[in-house]
Amino acid sequence: MTDKEQKIVENIDKEIERIDNSQSNVYFFVLDTKGVPDGSVEYIYKLAKILSDNGKNVTMLYQENLIDKKDDKGVIVKDENGNNLKEDPFVGVEKWLGKEYSELPHVNTISTNINVKSSDILFIPELFASVMKETRKFPCERIVIAQNYNFIAESMPLGDQWGDYGIIKAIVPTQTNADLIKDLFPYVSTTVIDPYLDDLSSKTEELPECLVNVVSKNEEDMHRVIKPFYWKYPMFKWITFRELRNLPQNEFIDSLKKAAFTLWIDDDDNFALTPLQAMNAGAIVIGKVPDILPEWLVEKKENGSLNVKKCGYWFSNLKEAPIALANVIKDWITDNIPSEIGKAQYDAWNSYNDKGRTTKEIYDYVNKIFDDHKKTLLEIKNQIVNKNENK
Amino acid sequence: MRTSKKIASKQNISIIIPVHEMNDTVKPLYERSLESAIATDCNILVVSATNKINDELLTIKNAFNKNITYAIKNDEKTDFCSMVNFGVEHLDSSSDYFMILEMDDVINPQVFKQNIYSYMNAKKDYSVFIPLTYLFNSKGDKFEGFINELPLTPSFSKEIGCIDKDSLSDVFVFNLTGAVFSKEVWNRLGGLKSSIKVYFWYELMLRYTSHNVNFFVYPKVAYHHYLQRENSLFDTYVKTVSEKENKFWLDVAKNNYTNNDDAFVYNNKD
Numbered sequence: 001m002t003d004k005e006q007k008i009v010e011n012i013d014k015e016i017e018r019i020d021n022s023q024s025n026v027y028f029f030v031l032d033t034k035g036v037p038d039g040s041v042e043y044i045y046k047l048a049k050i051l052s053d054n055g056k057n058v059t060m061l062y063q064e065n066l067i068d069k070k071d072d073k074g075v076i077v078k079d080e081n082g083n084n085l086k087e088d089p090f091v092g093v094e095k096w097l098g099k100e101y102s103e104l105p106h107v108n109t110i111s112t113n114i115n116v117k118s119s120d121i122l123f124i125p126e127l128f129a130s131v132m133k134e135t136r137k138f139p140c141e142r143i144v145i146a147q148n149y150n151f152i153a154e155s156m157p158l159g160d161q162w163g164d165y166g167i168i169k170a171i172v173p174t175q176t177n178a179d180l181i182k183d184l185f186p187y188v189s190t191t192v193i194d195p196y197l198d199d200l201s202s203k204t205e206e207l208p209e210c211l212v213n214v215v216s217k218n219e220e221d222m223h224r225v226i227k228p229f230y231w232k233y234p235m236f237k238w239i240t241f242r243e244l245r246n247l248p249q250n251e252f253i254d255s256l257k258k259a260a261f262t263l264w265i266d267d268d269d270n271f272a273l274t275p276l277q278a279m280n281a282g283a284i285v286i287g288k289v290p291d292i293l294p295e296w297l298v299e300k301k302e303n304g305s306l307n308v309k310k311c312g313y314w315f316s317n318l319k320e321a322p323i324a325l326a327n328v329i330k331d332w333i334t335d336n337i338p339s340e341i342g343k344a345q346y347d348a349w350n351s352y353n354d355k356g357r358t359t360k361e362i363y364d365y366v367n368k369i370f371d372d373h374k375k376t377l378l379e380i381k382n383q384i385v386n387k388n389e390n391k
Numbered sequence: 392m393r394t395s396k397k398i399a400s401k402q403n404i405s406i407i408i409p410v411h412e413m414n415d416t417v418k419p420l421y422e423r424s425l426e427s428a429i430a431t432d433c434n435i436l437v438v439s440a441t442n443k444i445n446d447e448l449l450t451i452k453n454a455f456n457k458n459i460t461y462a463i464k465n466d467e468k469t470d471f472c473s474m475v476n477f478g479v480e481h482l483d484s485s486s487d488y489f490m491i492l493e494m495d496d497v498i499n500p501q502v503f504k505q506n507i508y509s510y511m512n513a514k515k516d517y518s519v520f521i522p523l524t525y526l527f528n529s530k531g532d533k534f535e536g537f538i539n540e541l542p543l544t545p546s547f548s549k550e551i552g553c554i555d556k557d558s559l560s561d562v563f564v565f566n567l568t569g570a571v572f573s574k575e576v577w578n579r580l581g582g583l584k585s586s587i588k589v590y591f592w593y594e595l596m597l598r599y600t601s602h603n604v605n606f607f608v609y610p611k612v613a614y615h616h617y618l619q620r621e622n623s624l625f626d627t628y629v630k631t632v633s634e635k636e637n638k639f640w641l642d643v644a645k646n647n648y649t650n651n652d653d654a655f656v657y658n659n660k661d
Contacts, residue, residue, distance in 0.1 A: 207513050209551045210523075210543050210610035238540040260610075333523055333612045335502045 001388045012381045015119040019370045024119040025057045026366060028145075029131055032062055032089075036246050037096040039273035040147045043173060043195050044125065045093060045101045047145075050359045051366060052104055060106045061114070061122075063131075064090045096248040116140050118377075121369055123171075129155040132165040141369050144170040146190075148270055149180045149292055163187055171365065173271040174294045191365055195271060196358040197349055200253055200281050208282065210333065211259035212241045212325065215274045217266040219245075221288075221318060225263065229322040239329060256281035260332055263325065265318070267291045275312060276352060279345040284337060285312030286324050296348050311344035404507070404571055405434040405486035409474035410494050412440070413447045420495035420617075422451060425459075428492055430500035434485075435459045438478040440469040472583035472591050479577055487575070491568045496616050498569065503613040507571060510609040514552075518573040519599070519606045521554075522613035524566050529618045538566040538616060542608040552608045556600035559593070563641060565606075567592045569614030576604055589637060590644035597648035 001009070018024050028048045033041050045060075052058040066086035069077045077085045088111065094102035107114055116122065118139035124131050126146040135142055144167050146152065162168075162185050171193045172178045178190040216222040226241050241263070244255050256262060262278035264287040272294050275285045289297075289308055298306045308314050315324045331337045406428045410421065428435050437452075437459055439445040445463050452459050462481035464474060475491055482489055488511075492498060503522070510520055524538040541547055541562055548558035554565070580599055583591045596606060632640075 207509060211545070211551070235534075235536050238537070238544050240544055333610055334499065335505050335611065 001384065005384050005388070009381055009384055012377045015117060016374055016377055018117065018119045019374050022055055023057065024117070024121070024370060025059055026051055027059050027061050027114070027116070027120060027122045029061045029063075029122070029124045029128055031125065031127065032064060032091055033093070034091045035093075035095045037249055037252060039269060039271065040125070041093065042097060042249075042273070043147060043271070044123070044145055045097055045104070046196070046358070047123075047193065047362050048104055049101055050355075050362055054359070054363055056366065058104055059114075060104050061109050062090055062106065063110050064088055064108055066108075066111055096252070098249065119370070119373055121366060124167075125151075126170075127151045127155050129157065129160070129165075132162065132167055133160075136165045141169070141373060142167060143369075144188075146170045146172050146177055146181055148268055149177065150268055152181075152184065161185060171362075176292060176295055177270055180292070191361075193361045193365065194354070194358050195273065195352060196355040197273075197276055197280055197352045198355075199353050200257065200277070206258065208260040209258055210239065210329070212239060212261040212263050212286075212329075213255055213259045213278070213283065214241050214243045214263045215245065215266070215278075216243075216263070217268060221265045222263075224318045225265070225321040225325070228319075229325050232322050233326045236326065236329060253277065253281060256283055259283060261286055261325075261328060263321070264288070265321075270294060272297060276349045279311065280349040280353070284328055284332065284341065285345070286321070286328050287312055287314055288318065288321070289314050289316050296351055309344050309348065310338070310340055311348045312341065403485060403487040404431075405436055405482050405489045406431065406492050406498070407436045407438060407475065407478035407482070407489055408492045408494055409438045409471060409478060410440060410444060410448060411469050411471070411474060413444045417495065418447075418451070422454075424492060424494055424497055425451065425455060427498040427500055429455060429457050429459075431498055431503050432500075433490075434483060436478055436482060436489075437461050438474045438481070439463050440474065441465060468585065470585050472585035472587075476582040476585075479574065479582055482574060488571050488573055489577075490571050493568045493616070496568060496614065499613050499615065502611050506609060506611045506613065510607065511571070514607050516605070517553075517607035518576040518604050519567075519570055521565065521567060521570040521606055521608045523608060523610050524569055524614045524616050525612050526566075527615060527617050531617055535618065538564075539608050542606075543610050552610070554596065554600065554606040554608065556597070559596055559600060563590065563593050563644075565592060565596065566614075566616050567595070568616065570606070580604065584647070587640060587643055587647065589632060589640040593641070594644035594648050597644065601648060 028044055030041060030044055048058045048060060067089050069085040069087040071077055079085055088108055090106070090108060092102045092106065116138050120140040122135060122138060122140050122142045123145050124135070124142060126144055126148060132142070132144065144162065168188055170181055170188050170190045172181065172190050173193065173195050175192055178192055181188055181190050214222050214226070222243065230237055242255065242259065244252055247255060256278050260283060262275070262283040262285050264275050264278065264285055266274070267288070267290050269290065270292045272290060275287050276296070278285050293306065293308070297309055297311070299309050301307055313324045313328045315321050408424065408428065413421070425435070437448055439448055439461055442463060442465065445461060448461065460483070462478060464477045479489060507520060514520070521539050523540055523543065526535040526538050527533060528535055542552055542554050542558065545551055548555050576599070580602055583595055585591070587594050599606070
């Protein structure tokens with residue numbers, strides 16, 4: 001056995017030992033939402049937390065350029081040599097997801113070098129095409145977390161595709177996402193890891209107020225609905241809309257529970273977490289049917305066509321929103337909400353009220369990656385050993 | 392002062408219907424009104440202005456074949472406030488709560504039954520529960536708007552739905568027919584003052600809230616109020632009230648709520 005071969009075998013043994021001793025790292029790249037709640041980031045943190053709770057070495061990675069440190073008056077702080085002191089502007093998720101998530105280990109890859117080993121796993125959100133490219137020479141398994149179909153095209157440079165960056169695996173929250181990715185990149189193997197919802201329904205004690213919570217990705221969309229609603233239905237001028245964007249998670253959930261209605265407009269959210277949370281909190285959802293339908297929202301008819309389930313009051317374009325709102329408010333104040341909506345709402349959120357399922361899915365997935373990697377390493381080792389034995 | 396309250400149940404809310412006239416125009420409206428009250432499963436007390444009307448009412452009662460109690464008011468005081476006060480005085484002793492139903496208005500029995508007890512149990516700090524109310528024209532074929540909706544906005548008072556003393560400084564018009572009152576509070580703080588025209592409900596609200604008895608508007612349309620019929624007593628009266636007189640009665644209400652002697656006219660009599 002040559003020295004080089006000997007070195008390779010030693011390294012393989014080390015990596016196998018790391019895997020066997022659960023010392024391999026699982027890295028998750030995340031976007032700093034600057035304290036603003038984000039369903040996609042929540043999904044990633046929940047997966048990371050599950051793995052951390054189950055004995056994996058999880059580290060959250062982010063990229064933030066250090067900035068000049070300023071004092072309370074906005075003056076740049078200098079050290080004893082007159083150099084500007086720097087600080088990391090990363091805000092994280094403590095404000096909205098809580099300490100249990102923010103206390104997962106975090107590393108800024110711009111200011112800190114990480115030594116990635118072949119037995120590690122690196123999860124990269126679909127939005128981070130640049131990270132996929134930068135890490136293409138990394139020895140570890142790299143897996144894309146693809147929650148948003150639109151972001152894939154938006155983030156990739158023209159002419160490039162995932163295969164060019166060595167990406168051949170992805171985890172997705174819905175089968176719809178999986179099918180869409182297969183359609184784009186047939187060589188990518190996709191695995192559905194179901195998101196889970198914390199059950200809030202038992203905590204709902206107060207009778208809901210006749211208020212409309214608004215969760216809209218774009219402020220303009222919100223105005224396109226609310227203003228025409230008041231113009232067309234002046235008798236409802238007493239109805240109050242409350243925007244929930246940027247609220248910490250606990251306040252967000254409390255608000256969902258206190259109001260009778262949640263207006264949801266977000267074409268980019270392929271899983272549609274907010275309407276499920278609202279349904280779970282007991283609110284009636286008035287929502288724009290998203291461009292990409294998550295499977296919980298659709299049912300297949302006998303003729304094969306897809307129908308939007310009656311788990312809320314759905315409209316297909318913003319012009320229809322005011323009448324949808326007026327109808328649901330009228331139905332609610334007169335107790336005429338069809339009972340089938342309540343049942344469909346329960347079925348929708350309850351299908352994701354299963355943390356155990358998510359835990360098993362992500363845990364098994366990661367373990368399989370480790371096992372497969374270990375097999376590959378053993379095969380390489382055996383090839384080297386056998387070659388030398390045959391000599 | 393706040394007294395302990397019994398938990399509301401279907402059995403202890405009574406509905407009082409004051410009837411001061413009866414003719415071919417009024418009769419179908421009254422029957423519609425009575426029918427809606429019967430569907431709530433509450434006890435019903437009809438306050439009849441004279442014996443003559445009572446005969447007509449008995450005929451209607453027999454047609455409905457339901458247990459309806461009657462109180463006949465034979466004196467000359469047949470204004471709305473006096474009729475209501477008289478009705479409360481004659482409630483069955485088991486009635487801890489009551490509602491006034493105008494003889495040409497309608498309760499939505501399903502909405503009432505499904506919600507009133509939930510709100511009464513959930514909002515134990517309140518003694519009067521006011522429904523969000525639909526307002527229709529006198530013919531009943533045109534929706535004119537909502538009544539009692541303003542307290543459902545977060546900026547109205549300290550709690551959505553709450554009407555307290557501070558929130559009454561700018562808003563004078565509420566419809567309290569359809570509201571569920573605690574009889575104990577009514578007996579303690581007095582009923583309607585017949586000496587005050589137009590703003591008698593407002594005066595009562597000022598009086599109650601000044602004693603820290605707040606009102607709660609629940610966001611369900613349990614009551615349909617119809618604008619006054621042309622040539623009805625109230626319509627005739629309202630048409631004769633000038634803006635100046637209207638303001639006068641508002642000032643009277645604002646200046647007299649601290650005095651509640653004349654709100655106990657029937658108690659005093661007894």
